[in-house]
Amino acid sequence: xxxxxxxxxxxxxxLLFSFCAKKPxxxxxxxxxxxxxxxxxxxxxxxxxxxxxxxxxxxLQPIYFDFDKYDLRQGDREILNRNAQMLREFPTVKIRIEGxxxxxxxxxxxxxxxxxxxRAAKDYLVNLGIDPDRISIITYGKEKASHCYNEECWQKDRxxxxxxxxx
Numbered sequence: 001x002x003x004x005x006x007x008x009x010x011x012x013x014x015l016l017f018s019f020c021a022k023k024p025x026x027x028x029x030x031x032x033x034x035x036x037x038x039x040x041x042x043x044x045x046x047x048x049x050x051x052x053x054x055x056x057x058x059x060l061q062p063i064y065f066d067f068d069k070y071d072l073r074q075g076d077r078e079i080l081n082r083n084a085q086m087l088r089e090f091p092t093v094k095i096r097i098e099g100x101x102x103x104x105x106x107x108x109x110x111x112x113x114x115x116x117x118x119r120a121a122k123d124y125l126v127n128l129g130i131d132p133d134r135i136s137i138i139t140y141g142k143e144k145a146s147h148c149y150n151e152e153c154w155q156k157d158r159x160x161x162x163x164x165x166x167x
Contacts (some may be wrong), residue, residue: 055090060162063121064155067102069109070116072124080121083162084128090167097121098104098161102154103145121160136165 060083063076072080087093099114118137126132145157 020067053090053162054167055086055093057164059077059086060095060164062159062161063157065109065117065160067154067158068105070113072120077124079122081128084125084130087096087125087130087134092167093167094136097135097137098163099137099139099141099155100144100159100161101142102141102157103142103147104154105142107141110139110141111139114141117158119162121162124163 011156033104061079063072063079065071065076065125087095097118098120101110102112106112115137118139122132122135122137125135142157146153148154148157
């Protein structure tokens with residue numbers, strides 16, 4: 001019996017080794033490939049904001065007058081032509097023309113002269129096609145005069161200013 005037991009043990013050892021040898025090789029499991037989630041398409045970027053153009057006060061130039069006059073000089077007509085062009089480019093802009101005088105003369109006289117100066121500029125702009133409803137006038141006479149005592153300074157006081165009142 002001893003022989004049989006030894007034989008049986010040997011057989012068992014052989015069987016064990018044979019089963020161990022036939023095991024399939026261990027393969028490491030790899031994670032499933034990553035599937036990128038489909039993102040919804042992002043909305044297109046908003047169009048660049050259009051720059052809102054506005055007329056600047058310095059775009060409208062003043063005009064000047066000779067002593068005791070309200071007629072428009074040639075150089076001032078050219079300035080008015082440029083001012084009219086600016087007003088055409090900005091059709092919603094409303095302006096006020098402010099007539100001014102130097103300090104010489106009476107208050108009443110200068111108020112009347114300042115109004116004539118403002119009206120002359122308005123009439124010229126209207127003749128160039130600017131809607132009269134977009135233009136108001138006011139006279140300050142000598143109220144805004146610089147109170148100086150020479151021709152160079154007085155010349156600066158004899159003017160029409162063009163003031164933007166609404167865009």
